[in-house]
Amino acid sequence: MKLELTPVPGFPLIKPGDDLAEIIINTCEKAQIGIQDGDIFVLAQKIVSKSEGRLVNLNDVAVTEDAVNLAEKTGKDPRIVALVLSESRKVLRYRTNVLIVEHKLGFVCANAGIDHSNVHGMKGNPDDWMLLLPVDPDGSADKIRTKIEARKGVRIGIMIIDSHGRAWRNGTLGTVIGLSGVPGLVDLRGQPDLFGFKLKITQVAAGDELAAGASLVMGQAAEGTPVVHARGFPYALREASLNELIRPEQEDLFR
Amino acid sequence: MKLELTPVPGFPLIKPGDDLAEIIINTCEKAQIGIQDGDIFVLAQKIVSKSEGRLVNLNDVAVTEDAVNLAEKTGKDPRIVALVLSESRKVLRYRTNVLIVEHKLGFVCANAGIDHSNVHGMKGNPDDWMLLLPVDPDGSADKIRTKIEARKGVRIGIMIIDSHGRAWRNGTLGTVIGLSGVPGLVDLRGQPDLFGFKLKITQVAAGDELAAGASLVMGQAAEGTPVVHARGFPYALREASLNELIRPEQEDLFR
Numbered sequence: 216m217k218l219e220l221t222p223v224p225g226f227p228l229i230k231p232g233d234d235l236a237e238i239i240i241n242t243c244e245k246a247q248i249g250i251q252d253g254d255i256f257v258l259a260q261k262i263v264s265k266s267e268g269r270l271v272n273l274n275d276v277a278v279t280e281d282a283v284n285l286a287e288k289t290g291k292d293p294r295i296v297a298l299v300l301s302e303s304r305k306v307l308r309y310r311t312n313v314l315i316v317e318h319k320l321g322f323v324c325a326n327a328g329i330d331h332s333n334v335h336g337m338k339g340n341p342d343d344w345m346l347l348l349p350v351d352p353d354g355s356a357d358k359i360r361t362k363i364e365a366r367k368g369v370r371i372g373i374m375i376i377d378s379h380g381r382a383w384r385n386g387t388l389g390t391v392i393g394l395s396g397v398p399g400l401v402d403l404r405g406q407p408d409l410f411g412f413k414l415k416i417t418q419v420a421a422g423d424e425l426a427a428g429a430s431l432v433m434g435q436a437a438e439g440t441p442v443v444h445a446r447g448f449p450y451a452l453r454e455a456s457l458n459e460l461i462r463p464e465q466e467d468l469f470r
Numbered sequence: 471m472k473l474e475l476t477p478v479p480g481f482p483l484i485k486p487g488d489d490l491a492e493i494i495i496n497t498c499e500k501a502q503i504g505i506q507d508g509d510i511f512v513l514a515q516k517i518v519s520k521s522e523g524r525l526v527n528l529n530d531v532a533v534t535e536d537a538v539n540l541a542e543k544t545g546k547d548p549r550i551v552a553l554v555l556s557e558s559r560k561v562l563r564y565r566t567n568v569l570i571v572e573h574k575l576g577f578v579c580a581n582a583g584i585d586h587s588n589v590h591g592m593k594g595n596p597d598d599w600m601l602l603l604p605v606d607p608d609g610s611a612d613k614i615r616t617k618i619e620a621r622k623g624v625r626i627g628i629m630i631i632d633s634h635g636r637a638w639r640n641g642t643l644g645t646v647i648g649l650s651g652v653p654g655l656v657d658l659r660g661q662p663d664l665f666g667f668k669l670k671i672t673q674v675a676a677g678d679e680l681a682a683g684a685s686l687v688m689g690q691a692a693e694g695t696p697v698v699h700a701r702g703f704p705y706a707l708r709e710a711s712l713n714e715l716i717r718p719e720q721e722d723l724f725r
Contacts (some may be wrong), residue, residue: 216695218475218687220702308723315723323638378674382637382724383578385717386655386675388682390639400641419633420641421686427643428683431676432473432704440471447475449687462640468563468570469637469724 218447222432222440231268236362255372257429259441269347302327321461352393360395372397376426389430391422399460401450473702477687477695486523491617510627512684514696524602557582576716607648615650627652631681644685646677654715656705
């Protein structure tokens, strides 16, 4: 019944081409963290993006007229704005230093999840290297999961998370951007409570609840703990995709 | 470093007038859950509201003209709409069966957090009894905390949470509606990451991250585990209030 969220200690810095499944297995072994049926690994987006080489140098970005206009309105570097636009379906809102967009992957987030890369050993000025989100985070999660499951002979789940702001409330929350084998939504429709009332709240964002809890122990400052091992997730694992967590625009009262 | 979220087993059904601090202490003792410095108890809103007698019978509700109009537009019971309006500052959006409001307490939520009470032993038709949110959830959390701290000689935190929907994404998330002694927001401004970049994300909604994780193990259907014991919260406990988690309307791009 207890949920245990353990940041995996001793995780190495990730470089393009690194095999995250291997590294997770090896780092858990060194840390004496067993991998059992039902366990879930929650991964910071940055290490997945880095391993996949999703790096762009700002000096290689073609700046569009739209980007120049939005850069003037937001005070952002027009090359960064151009990158954000190229990763987005549409801009929902903007203000100084922030663009709130609908990302090509479907979710709403600030600046299309693009950040400075912090990858060591790249050419030129390190400030010029930006890190984009994975092209297909569900697919990335799936590959890592398949490899760990095959190597360890277990049934696990993988989630890739990022820190997202939200409407109405201050502060960021760890939020799912890709998953494999973990239910994003859990449908409690029709389950009676103790007095036989049918539950009104039908869908719990179980994946995002786990993402938020894992984010808490992952921390923000260092990249030393980009992987959290979760044991005790209270719902059955199943095949899933990010889409179940995304509210379609036509059903969204705030887009 | 590990975060452990344990639903407290054997929690009794709560009635108006019950002393939650006493019940938490006794139930933890029976369950052999120790209470240590730094521990946090996460409480479902329903038990706090019930213990405070926040029950209203729909037959006692005065229906206003605004309520009748909104009831027609949403298909809701006009008496429930009147209750929602009386608990809210303003209605932000509505559609069939849902009113999204800014609650008097400052946060945005559906139907002002009002639900069927599920309290046993009330007069008349149990379907007529509704449960409102606590009048002052920070104050409620504070009272419970003070009593447990005095009885056990420890420094702890208390959070009261509810299941909130959100913009852009499907499903509900456990979300703080009141707290005492736990930071809602953690400011990481100025903390360098591994390569010396200043962190851009300055504020983490640590309280809401814990609320979401705790909600996961609290479950939705039964009221058997309305209290979660959290050990390993990674930030220092401090005095706090719900207000730090509420984005002021003038800074909110989505209200």
